Amino acid sequence: MKFPGQRKHKHFFPVEARDPRLSELLPDNKPVSGHVCGIDQVLVDIEAHVEPEFLARHGLSRGHSLLLAPERADAIYRELLEQGLIVSEFAGGTIGNTLHNYSVLADDRSVLFGVMSETIRVGTSAYRYLCTTSSRVDLNYLQPVAGSIGQCITLITPDGERSFAINKGMMDRLSPDHLDREQIQSASALVLTAYLMRCEAHEPMADSARQAAEWARQAGVPVVLTMGTRFIVEDRRDWWQQFIRDHVTLVAMNEDEGLALTGEADPLAACDRVLEWADLVLCTAGPAGLYLAGHADEEQLRETSRPLLPGRIPEFNRFEYSRPMRRADCRRPRRIYTHISPYMGGPARIKNTNGAGDAALAALLHDMAANDYHRQNVPGSAKHRARHLTYSSLSQVSKYANRVSFEVLVQHSPRLSRGLPEREDSLEEAYWAGEA
Numbered sequence: 421m422k423f424p425g426q427r428k429h430k431h432f433f434p435v436e437a438r439d440p441r442l443s444e445l446l447p448d449n450k451p452v453s454g455h456v457c458g459i460d461q462v463l464v465d466i467e468a469h470v471e472p473e474f475l476a477r478h479g480l481s482r483g484h485s486l487l488l489a490p491e492r493a494d495a496i497y498r499e500l501l502e503q504g505l506i507v508s509e510f511a512g513g514t515i516g517n518t519l520h521n522y523s524v525l526a527d528d529r530s531v532l533f534g535v536m537s538e539t540i541r542v543g544t545s546a547y548r549y550l551c552t553t554s555s556r557v558d559l560n561y562l563q564p565v566a567g568s569i570g571q572c573i574t575l576i577t578p579d580g581e582r583s584f585a586i587n588k589g590m591m592d593r594l595s596p597d598h599l600d601r602e603q604i605q606s607a608s609a610l611v612l613t614a615y616l617m618r619c620e621a622h623e624p625m626a627d628s629a630r631q632a633a634e635w636a637r638q639a640g641v642p643v644v645l646t647m648g649t650r651f652i653v654e655d656r657r658d659w660w661q662q663f664i665r666d667h668v669t670l671v672a673m674n675e676d677e678g679l680a681l682t683g684e685a686d687p688l689a690a691c692d693r694v695l696e697w698a699d700l701v702l703c704t705a706g707p708a709g710l711y712l713a714g715h716a717d718e719e720q721l722r723e724t725s726r727p728l729l730p731g732r733i734p735e736f737n738r739f740e741y742s743r744p745m746r747r748a749d750c751r752r753p754r755r756i757y758t759h760i761s762p763y764m765g766g767p768a769r770i771k772n773t774n775g776a777g778d779a780a781l782a783a784l785l786h787d788m789a790a791n792d793y794h795r796q797n798v799p800g801s802a803k804h805r806a807r808h809l810t811y812s813s814l815s816q817v818s819k820y821a822n823r824v825s826f827e828v829l830v831q832h833s834p835r836l837s838r839g840l841p842e843r844e845d846s847l848e849e850a851y852w853a854g855e856a
């Protein structure tokens with residue numbers, strides 16, 4: 421496990437330079453390693469740049485992810501191919517992206533549950549998927565299927581917005597028999613997406629997601645839900661609120677999905693509403709940066725040294741130096757919030773923002789897994805006197821998440837091709853220092 425972010429010495433992650441006395445407790449002196457699990461509709465992103473007229477002509481809706489009949493998807497694909505508009509074909513899927521980015525950032529293992537074509541020819545989508553996924557993502561648990569994985573035609577319009585047209589193939593055929601209970605119950609987190617619930621009634625994907633969430637709950641493993649797009653949430657707002665109450669520890673959304681889920685257009689107010697049902701929430705807000713909100717025990721609160729910020733909740737960032745906890749682990753729960761503007765004001769030029777939100781979530785997962793890793797390897801550390809969800813403060817995690825989103829924006833691809841630079845000249849020490 422590589423530690424999240426640059427640290428001043430006093431915050432350096434201490435597992436590698438271990439106290440020799442610890443070897444008595446853990447005789448082989450090898451750090452116990454953790455992992456993160458996720459379920460996804462295994463699909464490739466076929467990216468093309470088009471004018472808004474193209475979307476209108478094919479009956480597609482801007483910013484939406486639409487499931488299409490195979491003939492319709494084929495017609496779009498053929499037109500893009502004939503006009504030479506396809507720029508790349510890469511592994512995609514919101515959870516696949518998140519696990520890949522987690523593995524790249526943490527230099528550690530993640531486990532993907534989903535389907536994969538049992539026969540693979542060079543050049544097919546399945547082949548492209550395997551070629552462009554980090555070797556740290558464990559694909560050994562994939563369920564073989566006699567057919568194709570999904571294809572997500574990713575249409576980028578000149579405003580940088582992405583609209584998806586999905587040819588689903590067999591992506592929703594993951595059956596609960598192909599989940600591994602042991603892997604899920606020993607994970608630092610289980611990551612799911614709202615997209616999993618839009619399979620057809622006869623397909624097993626939704627049951628698989630519910631089964632995995634139940635196993636995670638039984639073992640106290642945090643369940644993470646990313647909201648997909650606002651259209652999925654809008655259709656069944658009450659249903660999603662109940663699902664979150666029943667199963668979810670951490671909700672990840674953007675401000676549109678936040679509005680669809682809570683009725684609140686203001687991201688801070690939307691986060692506050694989500695805290696009625698979940699323990700922790702990440703809300704990305706495009707050029708306005710991102711918000712994180714959670715709970716901490718009154719005894720564990722730490723005040724910020726930054727200026728207090730105005731907003732729907734005045735001075736909302738007062739306790740942003742606290743580490744978030746599950747509400748049930750707090751004797752006297754208090755809500756904590758933070759906001760951060762885009763790293764360095766955002767890139768000079770953004771070609772597309774596809775995957776920037778997934779990247780922020782990968783960073784947050786990295787910090788959560790680092791916390792678990794530290795708890796297991798440095799038992800008795802003062803850091804774990806209370807049960808926290810992250811290793812770092814809410815404020816520190818928000819900086820890290822923002823930094824990782826920036827990297828995806830400058831790469832113009834939802835999947836990181838490398839980790840963050842070890843030393844960043846442009847990153848003032850103060851950016852990471854000043855708090856734990």
Ligand SMILES: Nc1ncnc2c1ncn2[C@@H]1O[C@H](COP(=O)(O)OP(=O)(O)OP(=O)(O)O)[C@@H](O)[C@H]1O
Nearest residue numbers: 704705706707709710762766774775776777778825
């Ligand atoms: N136009 C922008 N200028 C500066 N930073 C941006 C811009 N758009 C996105 N970002 C950065 O990327 C982060 C995530 O962006 P955004 O809210 O667009 O994610 P998203 O809509 O969830 O994306 P996706 O669903 O494609 O993963 C923001 O919190 C911000 O740091």
Ligand SMILES: Nc1nc2c(ncn2[C@@H]2O[C@H](CO)[C@@H](O)[C@H]2O)c(=O)[nH]1
Nearest residue numbers: 461485512513514572584615775834
């Ligand atoms: N799992 C899943 N991912 C999707 C869907 N539609 C778009 N995406 C992914 O969302 C990612 C950006 O968040 C893209 O890389 C797409 O692959 C869908 O229906 N299911």
